[in-house]
Amino acid sequence: MSKLENGKPEQNIDTLRNYARILHLPQHLLWFDFPGQSRLRLPRSLRTTDGGGPDSQSSGLITPQARDELLVVNTGMDTLELLRRVRASAIDSSTIDALNITVEQLCCDYAHADARELMTAGKEWLGKMTELLNNRLTLAQHREILTKAGMLALLVGCLEYDLGDARSAEATRRMAMELGKEAEDAGIVGWAHEMLAWFHLTAGNYRAVIPAAESGALAAPSHSVAVQLYGQQAKAFARMGNVEEVHKALDTGSALLGRLPYPDRPENHFVVDPDKWDFYAMDTYRIVGEDQLAQRNAEEVMRRSVNSEGTPVAPMRIAEAQLTLAVIAARRGDVDEAAALGIQALQNGRRSRPSLLMVSSELEHELDTYGAGAGGDFRELFADIKRAQ
Structure with missing residues (x-):
């Protein structure tokens, strides 16, 4: 930091990118891009003010109007026009772009939107996509x-799994796996394996997490999902008491994350950025009893x-970070503080039921x-x- 503030201005773009990545500088404050970033322009209602989230998230939900604005800014059409084209099978490059933006925004809404409302929207768009596949399309389309x-x-x-419907979630995961294979999209295949690893982890089947994560990493070794797969392995090893393997998995995932470009939209549930990695490390540190590291990560995650x-x-x-701090408080004998933090976490409106139950049990x-x-x-x-x- 002293070198940046007082030294000669850095001219090398790769060095500047490295500084930005290490310091977690938000994209909207940078005058340069990271390799592989898209040029998606966000409307004012969806722009981040501090790198932490969209202005329109003050209510905890991205509105349909905000999604419309996102489409209009980038494609010149709103959702009604997109739906008209889809129903008419008028598929051109603009329609494809609009579909890409719509799906990405739905994935970005995952962290904060009402789970049932978002699931309904996701199912509706999934139905429209499957209908389109029955129409005459080019191979690329x-x-x-x-x-x-x-x-x-x-x-x-x-979302189905968050809401406690494990059977439907598994069926939908298998559907995603088949679609990913048919599209020859390694990232989707990798995330389908990651979901299985997550299902096993929250169900207490820790040994089953390891092969599921290994299969996903083999399917998508250079995708960001591989980072999360190593994180799932670390979580499972921690709960099995294998501290050495925990650190191996964390080191492998961290090294891979350092080689990947910083995502253009880190709020997308299906990308992994340094903030999400700190969240995963927090869990493993808590389990293996490294309370100082767990507390540091929990406080950073909340910030x-x-x-x-x-x-x-x-x-x-935030809820899992509060539970982490609660566990640490209980270990040092502060029962009242532990209970208060635990109650705050459980009163959170947006939750993943299986994950919340798992950490609350701890x-x-x-x-x-x-x-x-x-x-x-x-x-x-x-x-x-x-x-x-």
Whole structure:
């Protein structure tokens, strides 16, 4: 930092990109791009003000009007016009661009949007994509539609699992896998494997996580999903008590992440950026008992998950960070603080039910050390959530 502030201005673009990546500088503050970035222009309602999230997220949901504005800015058509073209099978390059933008925005909405509303929208667009595949398309158009359908299937499957519908989520995951294979899209195939690893992890099948993650990394070795697959492996190894393998997986994932270009839209659920990696490392540090590192990462995750106005832009990450701090508080004997943080996490509106139950169970286990009555308010709320369907 001293060199940047006081030294000779850096002229080498690769060095500047490296500084920006290491310091987590948001894209809208940079005058240069990272390799592989798109030139998607965001309308004012979707622009980030501090690198933390869109202005329109103050309500926790990207509105249909904001999605329309995104389409108009970049393609000149709104959602109604896009739907008209889809129904008329008027598929040209502009229509394909509009579909790409629509699907990407839906994937970016995952972190904060109402899960049921977003799942409904995802299923509707998935239905339209599958209808399009029955029409006369060029080979390139067919592959593009297959890819977008695969991404939507991944999104819908994740939301189904968040809402506790594991059976439907597995069926949708398999659909995504087949679409990815047919489109020859390694990234989609990799994410389908990652979902399976996630399902196994939250179900307590830790040994099954390892081969699922290995299969995904083999399918998409140079995609960002491979980074997350190493993170899932680290989580599983941590819960199996294999600390050496935990650090191997974290080191491998971190090295791969450092070689990848910084994503143009890191809020997309199906890309991995340094912020998400810190979130994964937080979980493993907590499990293996490296409380100081876990606390550092949890505090950083919470800081980056709130925009400059104090609005949460990644509420699920915040909840798990609060639970991490709660576990650490319980370990040092501060039961009241642990219970209070646990309650805050459970009262979060946007949640992934399986992940929340898994981490909350760890806090409950820590509170057991102090007797069945310790953290009573947290236990009562947690029991209500477990009973809820």
